[in-house]
Amino acid sequence: MKKIISTENAPDAIGPYNQATAFENLIFTSGQIALDPKTMEIVGEDVKTQSRQVMENLKAVLEEGNSSYENVLKTTCYLSDMDNFAAFNEIYAEYFEASSAPARATVAVKTLPKNVLVEVDAIAYKN
DSSP states (O other), X not given: OEEEEOOTTSOOOSSSSOSEEEXXXXXXXXXXXXXXXXXXXXXXXXXXXXXHHHHHHHHHHHHHTTOOGXXXXXXXXXXXXXXXXXXHHHHHHXXXXXXXXXXXXXXXXXXXXXXXXXXXXXXXXXX
16 A cells, blocks of 8 residues: 655645655655755755755655665766766765665766756655
């Protein structure tokens, strides 16, 4: 049976979706962008600042679902500009150890919600 995951420590959904859903032992997160969960305003104008906020939002959703970055199986990362790839990786690497990092796809997209620079979603398993 599907379970909805929601936390005040991550931004509310800005459309007809939930922060995450769980099915059995798996958690599927929606894409997180650089919104401050309290103000719902974009955090930062550069990719590093936005990436850090994205990763903190994703962490909050995972924790609410009884998971963590250690349990992430796959991420999909969306960048508004592939020129930001190295700067994004620098922040991303702070959250995942290279030896146990999940599978990942990174794609450049034309635009992202609210014109942010980065969005990340994840599939993880529960602790």
